[in-house]
Amino acid sequence: MGRNTYVQSIKDALSEEMERDPNVVLIGEDVRLGVFAGTRGLHAEFGSRRVIDTPISELGVAGAGVGAAATGLRPVVDLMFGTFLYLAMDQIANQAGNMRYMFGGQATVPIVFMTQNGGGLGAGPHHSQPMHPLFMNMPLLKVVAPSDAADAKGLLKAAIRDDNPVVFLNQLSLGAQKADVPDGDWTIPLGVGTIKRVGSDVTICSAGLTVHRALEAADLLSSRGVEAEVIDLRTLKPWDEALVLESVKKTGRFVAVDESYPTCGAASEWAATVAEYAFADLKAPVQRVSNMPVPMPFNPALEQMVIPGVSDILDAVDRTLVKVR
Amino acid sequence: MDAPELNSKESISSSLAIDIYTRCVRIRRFEERVGLLFRQGKLPGFVHLYIGEEAIAAGVCAALRNDDYIVSTHRGHGHVIAKGGSLDKMMAELFGRATGYCKGKGGSMHIADFSIGMLGACGIVGGGLPIAVGAALSSVTRSTDQVAVTFFGDGASNEGSFHESVNLASTLSLPVLFVCENNQYGEFTPATEAMNIANVADRAAGYGIPGVIADGTDPLAMYLVASWAVARARAGSGPVLIEAKTHRRDHAEGESAFLAGQQYRSEQELADASGADPIRKLIEDITSLGLASRETLDEIDAITQEAVEESLAFALASPEPDLQILLEDCWVT
Numbered sequence: 001m002g003r004n005t006y007v008q009s010i011k012d013a014l015s016e017e018m019e020r021d022p023n024v025v026l027i028g029e030d031v032r033l034g035v036f037a038g039t040r041g042l043h044a045e046f047g048s049r050r051v052i053d054t055p056i057s058e059l060g061v062a063g064a065g066v067g068a069a070a071t072g073l074r075p076v077v078d079l080m081f082g083t084f085l086y087l088a089m090d091q092i093a094n095q096a097g098n099m100r101y102m103f104g105g106q107a108t109v110p111i112v113f114m115t116q117n118g119g120g121l122g123a124g125p126h127h128s129q130p131m132h133p134l135f136m137n138m139p140l141l142k143v144v145a146p147s148d149a150a151d152a153k154g155l156l157k158a159a160i161r162d163d164n165p166v167v168f169l170n171q172l173s174l175g176a177q178k179a180d181v182p183d184g185d186w187t188i189p190l191g192v193g194t195i196k197r198v199g200s201d202v203t204i205c206s207a208g209l210t211v212h213r214a215l216e217a218a219d220l221l222s223s224r225g226v227e228a229e230v231i232d233l234r235t236l237k238p239w240d241e242a243l244v245l246e247s248v249k250k251t252g253r254f255v256a257v258d259e260s261y262p263t264c265g266a267a268s269e270w271a272a273t274v275a276e277y278a279f280a281d282l283k284a285p286v287q288r289v290s291n292m293p294v295p296m297p298f299n300p301a302l303e304q305m306v307i308p309g310v311s312d313i314l315d316a317v318d319r320t321l322v323k324v325r
Numbered sequence: 326m327d328a329p330e331l332n333s334k335e336s337i338s339s340s341l342a343i344d345i346y347t348r349c350v351r352i353r354r355f356e357e358r359v360g361l362l363f364r365q366g367k368l369p370g371f372v373h374l375y376i377g378e379e380a381i382a383a384g385v386c387a388a389l390r391n392d393d394y395i396v397s398t399h400r401g402h403g404h405v406i407a408k409g410g411s412l413d414k415m416m417a418e419l420f421g422r423a424t425g426y427c428k429g430k431g432g433s434m435h436i437a438d439f440s441i442g443m444l445g446a447c448g449i450v451g452g453g454l455p456i457a458v459g460a461a462l463s464s465v466t467r468s469t470d471q472v473a474v475t476f477f478g479d480g481a482s483n484e485g486s487f488h489e490s491v492n493l494a495s496t497l498s499l500p501v502l503f504v505c506e507n508n509q510y511g512e513f514t515p516a517t518e519a520m521n522i523a524n525v526a527d528r529a530a531g532y533g534i535p536g537v538i539a540d541g542t543d544p545l546a547m548y549l550v551a552s553w554a555v556a557r558a559r560a561g562s563g564p565v566l567i568e569a570k571t572h573r574r575d576h577a578e579g580e581s582a583f584l585a586g587q588q589y590r591s592e593q594e595l596a597d598a599s600g601a602d603p604i605r606k607l608i609e610d611i612t613s614l615g616l617a618s619r620e621t622l623d624e625i626d627a628i629t630q631e632a633v634e635e636s637l638a639f640a641l642a643s644p645e646p647d648l649q650i651l652l653e654d655c656w657v658t
Contacts, residue, residue, distance in 0.1 A: 025466060049466055055496055060489030063455020064462055067473075070444055071394065071463040090486070094449050095456065103437040103445055104427035105654035140655055163657035 001182055007175045009149040010038035013156035014076065016185065018046055021074060024160055027052040027065060028078030035080060036116070036175060062088035062113065066096045066165075069111040074160060082117040082131035082169065096165040097138045110163045112156075117145065118209060118259045119296045119303055120173035128296035128303065130260035135167045136237045136269065142166040142190055143237040147211035149179035151234055154188030162190055169236075171209045171259075193240035195247070199229035202253035202317050205244055205270050207233045210257045210289075210308050217313040228317065236266055244270065245278050252283035253320035257308050262290040284320040289313055329537060331549045334610060341387065342607075342616040343625070345544050348383035349604050350626050352403045354633045355412055359402070359419060362637075363578040369421055372433045373577045375403030380540075380603035381506050381569045382407035384547025385474060388555045394442045394460040394473040396453035399434040400506075400573075401446030404476055409441045412636035422643035429646040430654070442471075450511075451477065451484030454503070458490050461499035461564075472500040472558045480511020482525045488532075491566065495532045500558035502551065503566045506541060508573035513580075513589045526568035534564050541569030542601040545610050572598035 004012070011034075018024045026039060026046075032053050034040025043051040054061045058079055065077035079085055085092060092113060099107040119128030135143045142164055146152040152170065159166040196211060197218050204214045211232045218228040229247050233239050248254050254274045256267035267288035275286050289308045297303055356374045363372050375382065378400075386395065386407035397404040405415060411426075418425025419433055426436050437445035444460060447453040457475035464471040481487055482505055494501040505525045509516045522528070529536025539550045547569060554565040577583075611617050 023467075027462075052462075052497070055489075055492055057489035057493055059486050060455045060458065060493045063452075063486065063490070064459035064493060067396075067444065067456035067459020067461075068463040068466070069459070070439075070456070071460045073463045073466055075459075090449055090452055091455060095447075095452060099445065100657070101654045102427060102431045102435045103439070103654075104425070104430055106427075106437055106439040107445070108657055110657075 001180050003178050004149050004181045005175065006149040006152050006170070006177050007037045009153035009181055010156060010170065011041065013153045014039065014042055015045060017157055017160045018042065018050060023072060024074045024076065025050050025052060025068070026076045026078065027054060027061060029054055029056055029080060031078050036172070038170070039078060058084045058087035059091060063091035063095065065111050065113070066091050066099070066109060069109045070099065070107050074110045076112045076114055076160060079113060079115040081127045082115045083126055083129050085113065085115060085131055092141070092167070093138055097141045101140060108163050109165050112159050112166045112168050114168040114170070116172045117169035118171050119307060120171070120209060122298060122300040122303060123172070124298040125295045130291065132169055132236050133260050133265050136266060137264070140164070141237065142235065143169065144190060144235050145169045145171070145208040146234060147174070147208050147232050148177060150181045151188060151232070153181055154186055155190065155234060158187040158190050161187065166190070169208065173209060188234065190235045191238040191240060192235065193231055193233040193243045195229060195243070196232045197228065197230040199227035199251065201226045201251055202228050202255060202320055203231060203244065203247040203251045204228050204255045204257060204313065204317070205231045205233065206257040207236055207266070208259060210259050213308060213310050214257050214313055217310045217317070220310070220314060221317060226317065226321070239270070241273055244274060248274055248278040249281045252281055254282065255287045255289060255313065255316045255320060257289045257313055259307055260291055261293055262288065263293070265290045284322065284324050287316040287319055289316045329535065329553050331553050334545045334549070334614060337545055337548065337616070339616040342545070342611050343621070345383050345387045345548055346607055346611060346622055347625055347629070348387060348407045349379040349544055349607060350629045351412070352379045352382060352406045353604055354626070354629045355406060355415070355636070356402060358633045358637065360578055368419055370432050371577050372419065373400040374574060375400055376574050377598060377603070378506055378508060378541065378571050378573060379403055380542055380544040380547050380607070381504065381571060382476070384544045385502070385504055385551040387548050388551035389472070389474065392442055393471050394444055394457065396444050396457040396460070396473070396475045397446040398453065398477055398481070399446065399448050399450070400478070401434065401436060405436050405438060405443055405446070408438070408443045410438050410443060412632055413639040416636040416640040417643050420640045420643070421645070422640055423646040423650055424639070424643040428650050428654070430650070451481040451486035453477065454481070454486050454490035457501055458494050458499060461494065461501045462497065465499060470559045472502065472555055474502040474504055476504050476506060478511060479505060479507040479509060479516040479525055480519065482528065483511070483519055491532045491534065491564070494564040495534045498561070498563040501564040502554050502558060503564060505566065505568045506571060507568050508571050510573065510576065512576050513584070524568055526566055529566040534566060536566040536568065539567055539569045541571030542603045542606060544603055544607045572601055574598065
């Protein structure tokens with residue numbers, strides 16, 4: 001067990017998988033330099049054939065990744081910032097997300113599109129938006145959003161080994177966060193969530209950055225005698241519905257906390273599922289805590305107002321504690 | 326660039342010429358049959374026929390190995406057939422049947438045959454170019470000498486994906502043939518209005534790769550330029566842009582339904598287009614070079630027409646896809 005940063009975990013995962021399988025390649029802008037340090041040093045280790053710097057051409061690079069994946073390689077395409085995925089959208093949505101199905105099973109596309117998702121570092125409107133709901137809605141793309149260094153490593157290794165196209169979302173502001181990371185070749189299965197804090201009074205469901213805010217809120221709730229169960233989904237698509245429904249059966253209260261916009265955000269998906277399938281278990285209406293419905297502003301204090309904060313989560317929990325009928 | 330040093334038509338063997346002719350005729354007879362079926366209202370969806378452009382697919386694919394890759398367009402029947410595709414599976418796919426290449430889930434614009442390196446036709450203009458670049462990247466990474474060919478139209482050469490793909494292939498020096506089928510129209514807009522240069526090939530200089538203009542109505546000429554470009558790419562000298570000048574019939578069968586009575590091409594233009602028949606040109610070449618007799622060619626044509634009818638019978642006898650087919654080919658588990 002070693003204590004590593006999130007960024008170090010990304011690098012370790014890439015390095016281990018590239019060592020293990022010669023078909024794994026890393027391709028993107030400045031992957032040699034490693035803009036977020038997650039890819040730094042890999043070029044020295046694996047050379048130019050495996051670590052490929054490209055011009056700034058997100059559509060072309062994403063599509064090249066798709067073509068390479070369809071012809072025997074297992075590419076990790078680093079698209080740097082989530083918002084840049086808009087430039088690559090045809091290749092992600094129309095090609096990677098369709099090829100296996102529309103070609104009647106002839107194509108296998110084991111590609112990972114890796115990028116940063118969401119805000120928190122004052123990077124401004126073009127570098128801070130949440131992207132995951134778009135991809136969650138597409139039928140055949142997997143979407144992964146780790147919340148800490150340990151999960152990041154296990155999930156990235158699993159994503160690379162997965163034969164389906166995966167959108168892998170790191171959260172920039174988690175980069176320097178440390179966690180205990182198990183040694184050895186271990187992976188976390190995609191589609192499996194985990195309970196990060198056991199509780200009996202309310203289920204708080206989240207992924208990525210907001211898991212930490214949920215845990216903070218849970219500590220504050222505990223001092224008031226309310227024990228929250230915090231679920232970290234880890235994979236957004238497919239997501240671990242059974243884990244959530246089982247938790248709500250126990251607690252009877254549900255709060256979805258999601259760093260994306262209210263309309264058709266991930267929180268909507270989780271809340272609707274709970275309302276539909278756990279109606280009889282609910283003591284109060286489902287609650288959603290999402291971004292404020294504005295583009296991501298530059299000013300850091302404003303930015304923090306947009307992203308779900310601890311007080312927003314506490315308010316939502318309080319709404320579930322009000323006697324309804 | 327200066328014209329590359331190509332072999333002459335005299336260097337083409339009898340068997341190769343017959344091979345190219347066979348590919349052309351298979352495309353022509355299949356497409357004619359499909360056009361008729363569409364006009365009879367028997368096909369769902371839309372079809373974009375390759376009639377008149379056979380020289381390009383046939384000439385280029387004759388220069389490729391089975392394990393070389395091609396990526397195609399919405400006008401892709403010709404490419405699949407020229408690469409060695411099955412008429413049965415194609416016809417069944419056009420009818421949406423379970424026995425089609427894509428089990429009825431792709432249709433005309435998404436036919437693929439991965440067993441012959443055909444990585445798919447594509448409904449997005451310009452969508453295939455980056456994929457071909459990726460296939461070439463894959464070949465280089467795996468140290469094979471496979472090449473990738475991406476067919477696309479003059480319209481696609483105005484898409485961002487074209488510029489990104491050519492630049493990427495150039496900077497990474499990848500074995501890609503960019504084959505632009507300039508039939509002078511992007512949907513219903515003439516190429517002269519869609520760009521301010523006379524030749525798509527002129528764009529190659531902007532990316533540091535050779536750009537060659539070829540006669541897209543001449544099958545043997547297309548073969549010669551393609552085999553030059555393929556050999557060059559296989560030897561590691563990087564990508565080439567080939568602009569094949571040609572004509573097309575309609576954008577899509579039944580396009581009059583979209584046009585509401587508007588005429589977008591002059592009578593003279595339409596006459597010119599039908600005059601430049603690549604198969605007639607090929608027959609002239611083959612017979613004048615003494616590579617085969619007219620009887621041999623006619624026999625191939627007759628056999629082909631039978632094969633097309635058989636493919637139709639196969640398609641019509643095939644079952645519709647069911648719910649199980651609808652739900653399969655999703656996740657790899």
